[in-house]
Amino acid sequence: MYLGIDVGGTHTDGALLADDFSLAGSVKVPTRPGDVLGSFLAALEPLLAAADPRRARRLVVSSTLGLNAVLTGRADPVGVLAVGGPGLPPDLSGQPLALTLAGGQDHRGEVISPLKGGEAEKAAAALKEQGAAAFAVISKFGPKNPGFEETLARAVEQAAPGSPLTRASRLSGRLGFPRRLNTAVFNSAVTRLYQAFTRDLEAAARRAGLTCPVQLLASDGGPLSLDEAAASPARILAAGPAAGLLGLWSLTGLPGDALMLDVGGTSSDLALLADGRPLMYADGLEIAGRPTFVRAFLTHSLPLGGDSSLAAANGAVTVGPERRGPALALAPGDLGRRPPTLSDALNVLGLTELGEVDISRRALERLASAAPEETARKALATALASLKMAADFLLRRVNQRPVYTVDAIRLARPLKPEKAAILGGPAQALAKPLAEALGLPTVAPEEAGVANAIGAALARPTLSAELYADTALGTLSIPTLGLSRAIDRAYSLRQAERDLLEALGEIREKTPEAGPLHITEAESFHQLSGYGRSDKIIRVRAQAAPGLLGGRP
Amino acid sequence: MTARKLGLVFFPAYDWAISPDHPEREERLLYTQDQLREEGLFDLPGLAEYRPEVAGDDDVHRVHVRPPGVERLAALPHLISAGGAIAAGRLVMEGDCLKSFALVRPPGHHAMRVVHGGRGFCNINNEAIMIERLRHEYGLGRVAIVDTDCHHGDGTQDIYWHDPDTLFISLHQDGRTLYPGSGFIEEMGGPSALGSTVNIPLPPETGDAGFLLAAREIVRPILDEWRPDLVVNSAGQDNHFSDPITNMKITAHGYAALSEIIDPQIAVLEGGYSIRGALPYLNLAIALAMAGLDWQKVEEPGPEPARLATSPQSLDYIKRLGQEIHRRRRAPGRPADYRRDGRWWVRERSIFYDTHALEGGDGYGGAIHERQREELYDCPDCPGLLVIHTRSEVSRPSVHPLPPRRACPRCLALAEEMKRA
Ligand SMILES: [Zn+2]
Ligand SMILES: [Zn+2]
Numbered sequence: 001m002y003l004g005i006d007v008g009g010t011h012t013d014g015a016l017l018a019d020d021f022s023l024a025g026s027v028k029v030p031t032r033p034g035d036v037l038g039s040f041l042a043a044l045e046p047l048l049a050a051a052d053p054r055r056a057r058r059l060v061v062s063s064t065l066g067l068n069a070v071l072t073g074r075a076d077p078v079g080v081l082a083v084g085g086p087g088l089p090p091d092l093s094g095q096p097l098a099l100t101l102a103g104g105q106d107h108r109g110e111v112i113s114p115l116k117g118g119e120a121e122k123a124a125a126a127l128k129e130q131g132a133a134a135f136a137v138i139s140k141f142g143p144k145n146p147g148f149e150e151t152l153a154r155a156v157e158q159a160a161p162g163s164p165l166t167r168a169s170r171l172s173g174r175l176g177f178p179r180r181l182n183t184a185v186f187n188s189a190v191t192r193l194y195q196a197f198t199r200d201l202e203a204a205a206r207r208a209g210l211t212c213p214v215q216l217l218a219s220d221g222g223p224l225s226l227d228e229a230a231a232s233p234a235r236i237l238a239a240g241p242a243a244g245l246l247g248l249w250s251l252t253g254l255p256g257d258a259l260m261l262d263v264g265g266t267s268s269d270l271a272l273l274a275d276g277r278p279l280m281y282a283d284g285l286e287i288a289g290r291p292t293f294v295r296a297f298l299t300h301s302l303p304l305g306g307d308s309s310l311a312a313a314n315g316a317v318t319v320g321p322e323r324r325g326p327a328l329a330l331a332p333g334d335l336g337r338r339p340p341t342l343s344d345a346l347n348v349l350g351l352t353e354l355g356e357v358d359i360s361r362r363a364l365e366r367l368a369s370a371a372p373e374e375t376a377r378k379a380l381a382t383a384l385a386s387l388k389m390a391a392d393f394l395l396r397r398v399n400q401r402p403v404y405t406v407d408a409i410r411l412a413r414p415l416k417p418e419k420a421a422i423l424g425g426p427a428q429a430l431a432k433p434l435a436e437a438l439g440l441p442t443v444a445p446e447e448a449g450v451a452n453a454i455g456a457a458l459a460r461p462t463l464s465a466e467l468y469a470d471t472a473l474g475t476l477s478i479p480t481l482g483l484s485r486a487i488d489r490a491y492s493l494r495q496a497e498r499d500l501l502e503a504l505g506e507i508r509e510k511t512p513e514a515g516p517l518h519i520t521e522a523e524s525f526h527q528l529s530g531y532g533r534s535d536k537i538i539r540v541r542a543q544a545a546p547g548l549l550g551g552r553p
Numbered sequence: 554m555t556a557r558k559l560g561l562v563f564f565p566a567y568d569w570a571i572s573p574d575h576p577e578r579e580e581r582l583l584y585t586q587d588q589l590r591e592e593g594l595f596d597l598p599g600l601a602e603y604r605p606e607v608a609g610d611d612d613v614h615r616v617h618v619r620p621p622g623v624e625r626l627a628a629l630p631h632l633i634s635a636g637g638a639i640a641a642g643r644l645v646m647e648g649d650c651l652k653s654f655a656l657v658r659p660p661g662h663h664a665m666r667v668v669h670g671g672r673g674f675c676n677i678n679n680e681a682i683m684i685e686r687l688r689h690e691y692g693l694g695r696v697a698i699v700d701t702d703c704h705h706g707d708g709t710q711d712i713y714w715h716d717p718d719t720l721f722i723s724l725h726q727d728g729r730t731l732y733p734g735s736g737f738i739e740e741m742g743g744p745s746a747l748g749s750t751v752n753i754p755l756p757p758e759t760g761d762a763g764f765l766l767a768a769r770e771i772v773r774p775i776l777d778e779w780r781p782d783l784v785v786n787s788a789g790q791d792n793h794f795s796d797p798i799t800n801m802k803i804t805a806h807g808y809a810a811l812s813e814i815i816d817p818q819i820a821v822l823e824g825g826y827s828i829r830g831a832l833p834y835l836n837l838a839i840a841l842a843m844a845g846l847d848w849q850k851v852e853e854p855g856p857e858p859a860r861l862a863t864s865p866q867s868l869d870y871i872k873r874l875g876q877e878i879h880r881r882r883r884a885p886g887r888p889a890d891y892r893r894d895g896r897w898w899v900r901e902r903s904i905f906y907d908t909h910a911l912e913g914g915d916g917y918g919g920a921i922h923e924r925q926r927e928e929l930y931d932c933p934d935c936p937g938l939l940v941i942h943t944r945s946e947v948s949r950p951s952v953h954p955l956p957p958r959r960a961c962p963r964c965l966a967l968a969e970e971m972k973r974a
Contacts, residue, residue, distance in 0.1 A: 087851060112854060174590075175587055176591060291593075402602045404564065404567050406566055406568050407568050525583055526579070537583065
């Protein structure tokens with residue numbers, strides 16, 4: 001059997017799946033504010049009440065622990081050591097504890113000026129002195145040549161042994177200094193938090209009798225082992241929407257292009273399936289307002305949900321963005337003290353029977369002079385129009401994504417959803433009107449209540465890495481795997497693809513549930529150089545994409 | 554929604570080259586993309602990256618004449634490059650962005666009105682195709698094009714030679730020392746558009762100071778006086794000190810400052826073949842300048858500044874050149890190269906093409922020589938009907954009546970009559 005637990009903002013869901021991946025048990029409990037571990041246990045215990053914990057094959061947990069720590073300033077202060085290069089100097093303005101050292105390398109990873117001996121050690125000690133509890137080291141074009149980062153890392157290990165330390169290009173092997181910097185800083189900032197959390201989680205799972213691997217869901221929909229999670233917590237710290245989208249994906253099994261909506265209490269997330277697979281961000285997630293290279297499902301959020309407040313003015317009814325509490329039907333005492341919610345409007349329209357329907361009617365009567373049904377219809381129309389606009393915006397953005405080859409333009413096919421799937425509290429009630437508004441058949445799966453936990457339970461691990469090779473310089477680098485070595489002039493794209501698949505394959509052997517590895521990008525450029533030399537610049541990316549156990553690979 | 558400061562249409566055509574060892578090859582924008590990504594340019598507030606469109610045959614034929622015997626003027630890569638310029642233009646016209654920069658290849662500024670083949674790596678003229686599309690779709694009026702490529706933008710000059718509503722200014726290395734060997738101050742536009750072409754031939758070895766002097770004292774006053782509705786920059790980058798096929802000494806800072814002075818709404822990349830040493834830094838600096846961000850911090854590898862200075866003699870020469878250009882604009886006189894034949898102005902020329910239009914293989918399948926005779930009707934009511942007689946090794950003699958955009962009824966009727974004949 002397979003277990004999934006999602007510790008959300010208001011509820012903690014648990015799902016127990018049989019060996020054939022059918023749903024065999026579920027639980028939903030209120031989340032204990034500020035107590036992820038306690039909430040986890042509160043869901044785990046009833047889930048295991050009628051099952052033999054030793055038969056569990058895997059437990060996957062998803063939570064927003066790290067993001068909350070970052071947002072509430074409970075993360076560690078991070079000292080940053082940086083080396084620049086031609087172009088713009090490193091922008092460290094968002095980092096209170098940061099130093100740029102002399103030295104630099106260019107866009108091919110060629111060292112233009114070396115580090116000065118002893119400077120890195122001095123800088124690391126100074127940052128520690130100023131209060132850095134964790135460290136990140138980064139150089140411009142680090143993925144092409146991680147040499148500077150290695151030197152900086154050794155200096156930090158000497159000055160502050162045992163402190164969390166992230167080598168930026170080990171965590172994200174893509175070009176984009178500011179994104180690598182943010183990713184590395186977030187990673188170091190929550191490393192100690194996750195070291196402690198994974199220890200506690202492991203202990204709690206063992207106490208509950210579980211003998212299976214325990215994993216944490218990452219924001220790209222792939223679970224990480226606890227060791228991996230403690231080493232690269234940036235990948236899990238904002239896993240919020242991943243579980244719900246995986247769950248909806250598994251419950252609806254939509255083929256082709258589709259729109260997925262997760263309508264919560266205060267906000268809605270929209271995501272897209274292309275050819276039956278979730279679309280990812282081209283670069284990465286924005287965390288606490290900062291762009292990163294954290295791989296994640298592409299989502300668009302809007303401040304609209306079942307608890308959004310209604311307001312009436314000049315005959316129109318607006319929905320949100322404020323939220324001042326649940327539906328008045330659930331809190332009759334608040335009638336007259338605050339406006340009704342979208343859920344109250346759904347009650348009045350007979351789409352739901354939540355709490356005291358009559359309170360919803362009276363609240364809408366007080367809101368506007370029109371009949372409550374009329375007001376409710378307007379509120380629903382406003383909400384549907386907002387969702388439709390958001391869906392159109394997301395689609396436009398995806399269909400305008402830049403491409404870089406003539407073939408990509410020739411073969412480009414615009415994404416065009418044929419169906420929609422909806423998840424969340426008011427999902428069942430909204431499915432039909434939403435289908436009309438979007439002009440798409442819309443499904444709301446039955447087990448939607450614990451979709452997040454089901455998604456976590458079924459998540460397949462993901463893998464990804466990139467390889468850079470330059471035969472003129474004789475260098476090869478697979479930054480996130482910490483591999484760099486010399487190559488000769490004859491090194492080819494085919495060899496590069498084989499080397500990358502082999503390196504990732506070794507990791508995949510330890511994560512047998514991961515899907516198959518694919519080359520996703522492979523480019524080889526001839527470099528123009530003198531004397532008829534034929535040198536090449538090679539770039540390859542490979543991945544095991546997000547997937548679901550028992551379903552699609 | 555407020556407009557973004559700068560929209561970037563980046564299309565490096567990573568799967569296309571004119572031929573395997575040609576400078577116009579797959580990796581030309583590779584290092585630029587690496588640099589721009591590494592700097593996080595596309596994530597800066599107010600900046601965004603967009604996809605190019607594909608220009609249609611309509612767009613091409615709105616600008617170019619395809620003589621008989623020439624099958625097609627453009628293949629998909631050319632149409633995407635021109636479509637990239639159109640996408641950039643549309644971002645500004647639609648108000649999505651205040652400014653836009655099309656970083657596209659292949660270039661287009663050597664492509665003239667009539668196209669028998671390729672000239673200087675160009676088949677079709679990206680800027681002209683964009684401008685005419687914007688005029689067609691949005692009713693755009695007066696446009697100024699400032700060409701800052703090191704080579705004279707002879708193609709763009711030819712297309713707008715007779716158009717009094719399009720100001721074409723080219724700053725370039727003196728044609729006596731560089732391809733295509735044209736762009737002298739005497740070239741000021743056709744008989745009905747005198748003064749709407751401005752050529753600023755600069756001496757070899759001109760550096761930032763010389764360029765900025767020309768921009769401030771020649772280009773800026775002409776733009777201010779002419780008052781265009783839109784300024785387009787043909788942003789070639791081969792004036793850089795490291796460019797392998799030219800002899801100028803401009804730096805990334807020089808190009809950024811130049812962009813600030815010209816202040817174009819739309820820039821379109823043209824030439825520039827120092828793909829490692831120049832383009833990554835130039836494109837970064839130009840994009841920052843266009844977005845109104847600080848470009849002074851951009852550093853590029855290179856010799857010490859003193860070695861890139863403009864000589865006092867050159868500065869003096871450019872000052873005098875400016876005075877001469879302004880003097881000629883005030884009193885343009887009679888158009889050079891033309892003779893009168895009744896009510897018609899007549900000019901005969903030969904035009905050289907280095908490649909066939911859409912040749913595969915090595916692309917240098919043999920040069921083409923066009924013989925062209927231009928006849929411009931001296932019309933009191935409009936810029937006048939233009940009739941082009943053309944022939945070459947690849948095309949039998951043909952006649953093309955081309956009424957101007959705002960042709961009078963008589964010129965239109967005349968053109969119809971000639972087409973029937
Ligand atoms: Zn040029
Ligand atoms: Zn006329």
